[in-house]
Amino acid sequence: MDNLQHQRLELKYIVQEQVALAVRDFVSSYLTLDAFGTRQPGLSYPVHSLYLDSDDLAFYWHTINGNKNRFKLRLRYYDDRPASPVFFEIKRRMNAAILKQRGAVKRRAVDALLAGQLPDPKQLFFNEPTQMPALERFCELMQHHHAKPKAHVAYRREAWVNTNDNSLRVTMDRQIQFVFEPASLLRTEMDNPLDVFPNVVVLELKFTGRFPDWFKELARCFNLWQCSAAKYADGVTLLMESGVDIEAPTVAPMPETAERLRLRRQNLEKSLRTSEPMPAT
Secondary structure, three states, rough: OOOOOOOOEEEEEEEEEHHHHHHHHOOOOEEEEEEHHHOHHHHHHEHHHEEEEEOOOHHHHHOOOOOOOOEEEEEEEEOOOOEEEEHHHHHEOOOOOEEEEEEEEEEEHHHHHHHOOOHHHHHHHOOOOOHHHHHHHHHHHHHHOOOOEEEEEEEEEEEEEEEOOOEEEEEEEEEEEEEEEOOOHHHHHOOOOOEOOOOOEEEEEEEOOOOOHHHHHHHHHHHOOOOOOOOOHHHHHHHHOOOOOOOOOOOOOOOHHHHHHHHHHHHHHHHHHHOOOOOOO
């Protein structure tokens, strides 16, 4: 069964490792460690995403320019074993809400699906009614926007979940790396990756419905400063700044793009300056 949180609100923060460890202690009083991380080093498991975009990087610019209603197309996988599933995901932002839709297929169906061919029911990884409509919608958006594989993003995720349902989730992502990869290789290895958020942790508070009171207390105790932390978009920006030719013509940015990039960096720096445990009283 695919236990996906389909609609939620999420708040992102950038924190130092020492703060992340203190957050872990705080969160463990309310949530349970995700089963995938219990036997893993650092209580975290590897996550790999292959992001799709158009040749003019339209999805990237929608993020940089702060479009309120936007979406990403990506393939999510966790290892390179032939028997493991590959999730085709649509992650849509509608104002402040995050909506996710995804379908999982067996690995042998991936290349055909990226070419626009829907899988046979036997190629689905889960026998659930939501799977095929999600794949159909993914293909529709992919073809309409001429989206193709563009980048491989990998990191290690420590996840804490609600024991009763999936209404609350806290994640801490470390070692976030990015490589330009215009092919559906679905590898776990990366050649000369860029460190997107070096030596820091991306903390996310995810919830459905009302903002929990203890989330508010968590943010107060650690002086958390909300900021943007878009792994794909920030990875592309780093690649552009490094002078690497990504072999794709980019559209001219909106006039305020440079200012938005500057503000994103300022928010990151402010988050790191302010996020620290409150002194004991």
